[in-house]
Amino acid sequence: MKREYRVSIAVIKRLPKYYRYLGMIADKGIIRISSQELSNITGLTASQIRQDLNHFGGFGQQGYGYNVEELRGEIERIIGINKDYNAVIIGAGNIGRALAQYKKFDGLGFKIRAMFDTDERKVGTDFDGTPIYDMKNLGEFINKENVEIIIITVPAGAAQEIADTAIEAGVKGIWNFAPIDLKVPDNVVVENVHLNDSLFTLTYYINNPSDYIPR
Amino acid sequence: MKREYRVSIAVIKRLPKYYRYLGMIADKGIIRISSQELSNITGLTASQIRQDLNHFGGFGQQGYGYNVEELRGEIERIIGINKDYNAVIIGAGNIGRALAQYKKFDGLGFKIRAMFDTDERKVGTDFDGTPIYDMKNLGEFINKENVEIIIITVPAGAAQEIADTAIEAGVKGIWNFAPIDLKVPDNVVVENVHLNDSLFTLTYYINNPSDYIPR
Numbered sequence: 026m027k028r029e030y031r032v033s034i035a036v037i038k039r040l041p042k043y044y045r046y047l048g049m050i051a052d053k054g055i056i057r058i059s060s061q062e063l064s065n066i067t068g069l070t071a072s073q074i075r076q077d078l079n080h081f082g083g084f085g086q087q088g089y090g091y092n093v094e095e096l097r098g099e100i101e102r103i104i105g106i107n108k109d110y111n112a113v114i115i116g117a118g119n120i121g122r123a124l125a126q127y128k129k130f131d132g133l134g135f136k137i138r139a140m141f142d143t144d145e146r147k148v149g150t151d152f153d154g155t156p157i158y159d160m161k162n163l164g165e166f167i168n169k170e171n172v173e174i175i176i177i178t179v180p181a182g183a184a185q186e187i188a189d190t191a192i193e194a195g196v197k198g199i200w201n202f203a204p205i206d207l208k209v210p211d212n213v214v215v216e217n218v219h220l221n222d223s224l225f226t227l228t229y230y231i232n233n234p235s236d237y238i239p240r
Numbered sequence: 241m242k243r244e245y246r247v248s249i250a251v252i253k254r255l256p257k258y259y260r261y262l263g264m265i266a267d268k269g270i271i272r273i274s275s276q277e278l279s280n281i282t283g284l285t286a287s288q289i290r291q292d293l294n295h296f297g298g299f300g301q302q303g304y305g306y307n308v309e310e311l312r313g314e315i316e317r318i319i320g321i322n323k324d325y326n327a328v329i330i331g332a333g334n335i336g337r338a339l340a341q342y343k344k345f346d347g348l349g350f351k352i353r354a355m356f357d358t359d360e361r362k363v364g365t366d367f368d369g370t371p372i373y374d375m376k377n378l379g380e381f382i383n384k385e386n387v388e389i390i391i392i393t394v395p396a397g398a399a400q401e402i403a404d405t406a407i408e409a410g411v412k413g414i415w416n417f418a419p420i421d422l423k424v425p426d427n428v429v430v431e432n433v434h435l436n437d438s439l440f441t442l443t444y445y446i447n448n449p450s451d452y453i454p455r
Contacts, residue, residue, distance in 0.1 A: 031451045037444050041437035045419060068421065104440045105447035123338035129436065173446065198446045200439060204260060206283065214452050216442035218433065221344065222256035224415060225319045227431035229252050231388065231413040232320035236246045237429050 032080050039077055040104050042067065047097040059090035109134040111171055112200075115187050116178035117142040117157050120202055124176060125155045138170055163187065167194035174198045181205040247295050254292055255319050257282065262312040274305035324349040326386055327415075330402050331393035332357040332372050335417055339391060340370045353385055378402065382409035389413045396420040 046067050050058060060071040067074070078084055081103050084096050101107045112130075114121045117140045124130075125137055140157045142148060148159045158166060166172065175191045177184050177199060184203035191199070192213050199215045201207055204222075207215050230237045261282050265273060275286040282289070293299055296318050299311050316322045327345075329336045332355045339345075340352055355372045357363060363374045373381065381387065390406045392399050392414060399418035406414070407428050414430045416422055419437075422430050445452040 031453065032448070034453070037441060037451065038437070040444065041434070041440040042421075044440065045437070103444070105443040106440060110443065110446075119338035119341045123334035126334045127435070130439070133436070133439075135439070174442065198442050200442050206257075209454070212449065214442060214445035214449060215454065216438055216445070218435070218438055219256070220342070220433070221348070222253070222260070223431055223433050224345070224348075224350070225256040225259065225321060226252060227389065227413050227415050227429060228320040228325065229255065229318070230429040230431070231325075233247070234427065234429060236252065238246065238249070239424070239430065 036077050036080060039069070040100055043074075043077075044097065044100045044104060044106075047093055047100065051093050051097055055093055057090050058093055062090070106133050109136060110173050111136050111138050112174040112176060113138055113163075113166065113172050114140045114155075114176045114178060115142075115160070115163070115191075116140070117144070117147050117152060118178060121176075121178040122152055124178065126153055135174070138172065139166060141166075160187070164190045164194040167191055167196055172196060174200060176200045176202070177207075178202045251292050251295060254284070255315055258289075258292070259312065259315045259319060259321075262308055262315065266308050266312060270308055272305050273308055277305070321348050324351055325388050326351050326353050327389040327391060328353055328378075328381065328387050329355045329370075329391045329393060330357075330375070330378070330406075331355070332359070332362050332367060333393060336391075336393040337367055339393065341368055350389070353387065354381060356381075375402070379405045379409040382406055382411055387411060389415060391415045391417070392422075393417045 046063070050066070060074045063069075063074050064071040078096075081099070084091055084099055098107075112135050114125055114137060121140055125140060130137065137155055140152060140155055141160045141163050142157055143160045147157045150157055167175070172194075173196060175187075175196050177187060179187060181204050184201065184205050185207060188199055188201075188207045188209060192209060197213060199207060199209065199213065201215055201217045202220070204219055206217070209215055261278070265281070275289045278284075278289050279286040293311075296314070299306055299314055313322075327350050329340055329352060336355055340355060345352065352370055355367060355370055356375045356378050357372055358375045362372045365372055382390070387409075388411065390402070390411050392402060394402060396419050399416065399420050400422060403414055403416075403422045403424060407424060412428060414422060414424065414428065416430055416432045417435070419434055421432070424430055
């Protein structure tokens with residue numbers, strides 16, 4: 026769908042939430058749902074939900090609501106999880122290994138093809154079925170295996186150089202767990218999971234509960 | 241500092257970023273920094289930085305900029321990481337274990353006092369020095385040990401009941417990794433790390449790069 030404007034990050038961040046709730050609703054055997062019912066379940070206003078979905082074509086039918094499976098399928102397509110992605114994990118430490126074992130990714134079309142590390146005790150072994158390769162072969166592997174996403178779980182100091190190598194080899198997206206804001210060219214997207222920042226948001230609100238609005 | 245208004249989530253989410261950058265700047269031995277220099281480093285505008293800090297008292301001196309260590313200390317205090325928190329991890333699975341081993345938390349005043357699980361093969365053992373207790377003793381432990389934060393890493397279906405138990409026992413904050421929006425009373429704060437939602441944001445932008453604005 027061609028648009029003359031950018032869809033805001035706030036809208037985009039709600040799409041996975043819709044997807045998650047629609048999955049739960051579908052699992053209960055519910056076929057159709059109104060934006061008002063979706064509002065009751067998600068805690069978002071019905072008008073907000075309609076506005077959000079209108080960015081992508083609407084999908085609802087006046088007076089009939091939404092077909093649950095259809096809407097879920099549309100959101101799946103919009104988010105881009107209806108296809109497969111080759112991914113690799115950089116860093117075979119705790120976070121890297123936890124993500125490698127997080128089997129749900131596979132169900133959603135993420136293929137964790139390999140992990141990369143500099144520790145020679147780990148290189149050449151595999152972890153729970155995922156091979157661990159030498160970091161110096163990262164670019165070559167990305168290039169040859171059409172890896173689209175790298176998941177960075179190394180310390181801050183090593184992350185930018187890895188990102189540069191991966192981008193040069195053709196990676197399109199970086200899921201970044203390193204506590205650093207990566208510099209990347211315009212055609213590469215970065216999604217950060219800054220765990221410390223998230224925990225600090227929690228402690229801020231514990232100490233300043235009057236600023237807190239449930240999200 | 242008493243305010244007549246709520247500080248917005250956008251401002252609060254930038255505080256850990258300031259803290260992170262100021263740590264890097266201090267490590268380089270830099271004593272004073274102007275908002276313009278901070279702008280160059282963080283990618284935020286100087287006016288944005290001044291506005292953000294003004295919510296909490298300003299701290300800068302016209303024409304002299306900020307004292308790096310002092311500003312870092314102030315932000316540390318505002319975020320609330322200048323004191324200790326007793327925390328427990330719920331779920332001794334991959335994510336739970338990765339968080340238990342994430343030693344940086346300890347340095348910042350988070351004391352991971354225990355993990356809780358229902359798996360009787362895990363209960364009674366310890367993981368890397370952290371004891372694993374039976375889930376049914378969660379409320380009692382929180383109460384007796386003044387646990388302020390629980391970190392939920394169990395599947396979605398089990399998360400709400402655990403939150404209810406912990407809140408009744410006196411927990412103030414929940415760091416939630418379960419893919420569910422928890423229902424909690426007004427005096428309890430929740431910070432979500434929804435990994436799937438984050439990954440879906442990445443795939444959305446890979447498929448819709450024209451919507452992407454670096455953050």
